[in-house]
Amino acid sequence: MKIITALMLSLSLFTLSKQVSATDILVIESYNQEYSWDASYKKALIESLGDKYSLEFFQMDTKRLPVSVHQAQADKAWQLYKNKHPRIVILGDDNALKYLGPRLAKEAVPVVYLGINNNPRSYFETAPHNFTSVLERTMFKRSIASLAKIIKPRPKKVLVLFDAGTTAKAAVSEAFDGDIGINVFGVDAKLRLIKSWVEWKVQVSKARQHGYDAIIMGLYHTITDLNGKNVPADQVMSWTVEHSRVPLFSFWDFSVGKGKAIGGLVLSGEEQGRLAGSIAGQILNGASPEKIYPKTAEQGRYLFSRSMLDRYGVVLPDSINALSALID
Numbered sequence: 013m014k015i016i017t018a019l020m021l022s023l024s025l026f027t028l029s030k031q032v033s034a035t036d037i038l039v040i041e042s043y044n045q046e047y048s049w050d051a052s053y054k055k056a057l058i059e060s061l062g063d064k065y066s067l068e069f070f071q072m073d074t075k076r077l078p079v080s081v082h083q084a085q086a087d088k089a090w091q092l093y094k095n096k097h098p099r100i101v102i103l104g105d106d107n108a109l110k111y112l113g114p115r116l117a118k119e120a121v122p123v124v125y126l127g128i129n130n131n132p133r134s135y136f137e138t139a140p141h142n143f144t145s146v147l148e149r150t151m152f153k154r155s156i157a158s159l160a161k162i163i164k165p166r167p168k169k170v171l172v173l174f175d176a177g178t179t180a181k182a183a184v185s186e187a188f189d190g191d192i193g194i195n196v197f198g199v200d201a202k203l204r205l206i207k208s209w210v211e212w213k214v215q216v217s218k219a220r221q222h223g224y225d226a227i228i229m230g231l232y233h234t235i236t237d238l239n240g241k242n243v244p245a246d247q248v249m250s251w252t253v254e255h256s257r258v259p260l261f262s263f264w265d266f267s268v269g270k271g272k273a274i275g276g277l278v279l280s281g282e283e284q285g286r287l288a289g290s291i292a293g294q295i296l297n298g299a300s301p302e303k304i305y306p307k308t309a310e311q312g313r314y315l316f317s318r319s320m321l322d323r324y325g326v327v328l329p330d331s332i333n334a335l336s337a338l339i340d
Contacts, residue, residue: 037067037292038098040089040112042105042127042179044073047233047245048266053104053126053285060289065296068096074107075177075233076242086111093121100292106130106179117143122301126288127281130182144295145306146287148279150183150263154312155277156196159226159261161329167225169200173215176207177234184230201228209237212248213255220257227252228261229273249273259324268315270340274326275316283309313337 039057043050054069061067070092072085089112093101101116103109103125109132116123117140125132126146133139152172160166174180184203188194192203202224206212212235219227232248249272253260262273265280287307295301314336316328328336 036096036098037061037065037100037102037296038093038096039067039069039102039104040093040108041069041071042103042107043075043233044071045069047075049127049264049281050104052266052281053288056282056285057102057289057292060286061292064293068092068098072107072111075245078240082107082111090115100124100295102126102288102292106182109135110178113140113143116140122295124288124291124295124301126284128182129179130185141302144291144301144304146284146291147306147308148284149308149311150279151277151312152184152188152201152263153194153196155228155261155263156194156199156201158277158314158332159228160197160199161332162326163226163259164327167199169202169224170226170228171215171219171222171224172201172203172228172230173212173232174203174205174230175232175234176205177231180205180231180234207234207236209235209243209248213251216252217255217257224258226259226261227256228263228276229267230263259326260320265315268320268339269317270319272317272320274320274324275314275336277312278315279309279312315339 041050045051045054058067070089072089074082074085077085098121100122103112103123105127106129109125109128113135117136121142123143124145125143127148128145129148129150132145156170159170174184184205188203194201204215206215216227233245235243235248237243253271260273261276262268262278263276265278267273268275268278287309291304294304314332316336316338317340318338319340
């Protein structure tokens with residue numbers, strides 16, 4: 013009797029382990045886990061799903077690797093998907109959706125994508141029935157407008173700097189409608205998409221000379237040197253802070269803090285991960301992806317660095333200070 017009981021227990025444990033394995037979630041990241049955006053949404057996904065389901069992460073690393081190998085990275089991710097047979101796939105950011113979305117649209121597996129700046133329809137011939145999403149919509153115009161209240165005297169011109177990566181191009185295409193300059197409540201914002209480290213340095217160091225009252229940091233993770241080698245994001249940030257003669261603001265929370273940007277009206281990867289985790293949980297509990305309407309993450313929050321406010325002598329007006337989170 014004891015032997016039979018032991019065998020039944022062993023069989024139950026084996027069956028349970030198979031069930032746990034079957035709940036595997038494959039997360040394909042466009043970038044890498046050293047990138048703060050990825051780290052934030054990964055943390056939120058693990059907190060939302062990790063206690064109940066197993067998660068596996070694949071990093072395409074397309075911010076640091078050249079475009080020539082992006083397809084090869086996508087092929088590795090695809091092979092992992094075929095080997096793992098996950099119950100659900102989560103795609104993080106535009107490159108994962110660009111390279112893997114059309115393939116996964118032909119599969120039966122449910123897919124949730126997050127952090128997409130481009131119009132998702134541009135990646136598909138027809139809308140896939142097995143997909144749903146969390147959309148990322150940067151608040152460029154609202155962020156620029158807020159500077160009119162923060163900077164004294166009121167700014168006339170601000171310089172908006174982005175690298176020339178896929179995400180940057182998609183984000184500014186949606187927000188700027190292809191223009192390189194917009195006027196927001198009397199503030200002229202000039203957009204620059206920059207590939208080279210040399211050009212980035214020129215734009216930053218000459219900003220005041222060219223009449224700019226502030227710089228807003230967009231994305232800066234695909235900048236390359238004269239040899240075509242990726243310049244580490246931390247190096248780009250530290251050099252920019254050291255050499256900028258005008259206040260430095262940001263669109264994303266990972267760029268805010270001591271030795272970084274002052275802050276601003278920013279987006280967070282954690283919110284993207286939290287919402288994607290919630291959607292994934294619904295699907296794993298039986299909901300159909302096509303019946304889950306895509307969600308848009310929080311419309312930004314005010315986040316500022318105390319040390320950087322002090323450094324640039326910026327004093328937040330009461331109306332914004334009351335809504336702001338302050339760090340360091």
